[in-house]
Structure formats: C-alpha cells, structure tokens
Amino acid sequence: MSVVFKKTQGLTEAQTHYCPGCTHGIIHRLVGEVLEELDVLGDTVGVAPVGCSVLAYNYFNCDMQEASHGRAPAAATGIKRIQPDKTVFTYQGDGDLASIGTAEIVHAAARGEKFTTIFVNNAIYGMTGGQMAPTTLVGQKATTAPYGREIDKQGFPIKMSEMLSTLEGAVFVERVSVDTPANVRKAKKAIKKAFEVQHAGLGFGIVEVLSTCPTNWGLAPNDSLQWLRDNMMPYYPLGNIKNIDLNGEVK
Numbered sequence: 001m002s003v004v005f006k007k008t009q010g011l012t013e014a015q016t017h018y019c020p021g022c023t024h025g026i027i028h029r030l031v032g033e034v035l036e037e038l039d040v041l042g043d044t045v046g047v048a049p050v051g052c053s054v055l056a057y058n059y060f061n062c063d064m065q066e067a068s069h070g071r072a073p074a075a076a077t078g079i080k081r082i083q084p085d086k087t088v089f090t091y092q093g094d095g096d097l098a099s100i101g102t103a104e105i106v107h108a109a110a111r112g113e114k115f116t117t118i119f120v121n122n123a124i125y126g127m128t129g130g131q132m133a134p135t136t137l138v139g140q141k142a143t144t145a146p147y148g149r150e151i152d153k154q155g156f157p158i159k160m161s162e163m164l165s166t167l168e169g170a171v172f173v174e175r176v177s178v179d180t181p182a183n184v185r186k187a188k189k190a191i192k193k194a195f196e197v198q199h200a201g202l203g204f205g206i207v208e209v210l211s212t213c214p215t216n217w218g219l220a221p222n223d224s225l226q227w228l229r230d231n232m233m234p235y236y237p238l239g240n241i242k243n244i245d246l247n248g249e250v251k
C-alpha cells in the first residue's frame with residue numbers, strides 16, 4: 001500500500017500541549033514539513049518565544065534556543081551571524097512580537113537580518129489568560145478590555161506585516177491563514193518561500209499566520225475558525241505584501 005500522508009520528521013514524537021482547536025499545531029507541522037522538504041533539519045536552529053508556544057523546543061526536531069519574551073529576533077540575529085550557514089527561524093506570537101518585542105523585530109527587519117520569522121497572530125495573549133494584544137481588534141473583548149477594545153482608550157490594532165514591509169531589509173512579507181485545507185496549502189508555500197529567501201541570502205522574511213485561540217476567545221474550535229474569517233481576515237487581509245525573486249529582484 002502506498003503511503004499518502006505521514007508525520008513529518010520535522011516534529012518530534014512529543015504530544016503538544018495546545019488546546020483543542022488551537023492552530024499553533026498546524027503551523028508547527030507546516031514549518032516541520034518545509035524544513036524536512038528543504039533537507040535542512042540537521043542544520044536548523046529555531047528560536048522559541050514566550051507565549052503558548054514556549055515549549056516549541058520540545059516539538060521541532062531541530063536545534064532550538066529559548067529566548068526571553070519578545071527577544072527571539074535578537075537571539076536569532078546572534079545565532080545567524082555566528083553561524084551563517086545554518087537555517088535560523090523565530091516562532092513568535094503577537095504578544096511576543098508586536099508588544100514587548102516590537103523593537104527587536106523592527107530593528108532585525110530594518111537590518112535585513114537573514115533569518116525567517118513565523119509570526120502567529122491570534123489577536124490575544126493566549127498563555128497568560130486572554131489579555132489585550134496590540135493586534136486585538138476594535139470591539140474584541142479581552143480580560144484587560146472587558147467591554148471590548150476602544151480606539152479612544154487603547155488605539156488601533158497594529159498591522160505588523162504592512163508596517164514591516166516598509167523596511168528595506170524586509171524582503172519577503174506574506175500573511176496567510178490555516179483555516180481551510182486550501183489556505184493551509186498556501187501557508188505552506190509562503191513558509192517555504194520565506195526559507196528559500198533566507199537560503200538565497202536576500203534579507204529578512206516573515207510569514208504572519210492568522211491563528212485561533214478558542215480558549216481565550218471563548219468559542220468552540222469550529223466557531224473560532226469562522227470568527228477568524230469574519231473578523232480577522234477583513235482587518236488583516238491575506239496575501240503577499242512584499243515579494244522577491246530568488247535571484248534578488250524585488251516584486
């Protein structure tokens with residue numbers, strides 16, 4: 001019997017701790033599959049964040065480094081500069097990347113550091129119990145915005161990918177989602193391209209993945225996917241924001 005699907009070598013045998021319906025697991029799988037397909041698992045260093053994916057170092061089947069909250073881009077910068085032949089990536093939530101770590105990601109992108117960032121945007125602080133994130137939508141409830149985010153009080157949600165795309169050093173920027181099989185395939189394609197851009201030495205690449213947090217959104221898994229489509233996608237539109245040919249021509 002021919003094998004049509006098997007678990008990627010890019011992930012360990014560890015069972016993840018993610019809540020039912022959380023899409024962190026799908027995103028892990030895609031990164032694992034891409035690293036396996038590019039045949040770089042033995043030469044990859046991932047940097048885990050602080051957030052629900054803090055234990056990512058148990059799940060990715062490559063070398064991993066833990067960073068303190070928001071500092072993954074700084075850690076990745078050091079690793080990649082010392083070992084430029086390694087494939088280096090950060091895996092960061094929106095609290096990690098867009099709040100406490102805003103300076104690190106902006107300056108790493110501005111410097112054109114040659115690593116890849118997987119940015120998991122679930123519009124909330126998951127691990128710590130549902131506090132408002134910079135990406136929380138206007139009107140969206142959070143434990144620190146119990147009546148919903150209000151522009152007058154908490155300002156506008158930040159579109160990190162659009163903002164980072166204005167920096168010359170950021171050469172590949174795409175926003176994807178993993179809410180349907182078709183979108184999962186597109187997400188994988190974008191993640192693969194981001195790693196290929198790194199391998200071509202072209203600059204900084206980031207893939208923002210819209211992700212669910214059924215636990216803190218207070219929704220069942222399927223309803224979470226629908227909430228993401230109805231509320232996140234209109235504000236955070238999917239698609240490529242900045243592209244580059246692997247020969248270095250910016251598109």
Ligand SMILES: Cc1ncc(C[n+]2csc(CCOP(=O)(O)OP(=O)(O)O)c2C)c(N)n1
Nearest residue numbers: 050051052069093094095096124125126127
């Ligand atoms: C220096 C520091 N400040 C605050 C915290 C508390 N903290 C841990 S995870 C987290 C937010 C995580 O949210 P996010 O990055 O969106 O990831 P998610 O859990 O949603 O995947 C915060 C504020 C910490 N661990 N260290």
Ligand code: SF4
Nearest residue numbers: 018019022052126213
């Ligand atoms: S709290 Fe939210 S982000 Fe964290 S594992 Fe659970 S569903 Fe996922």
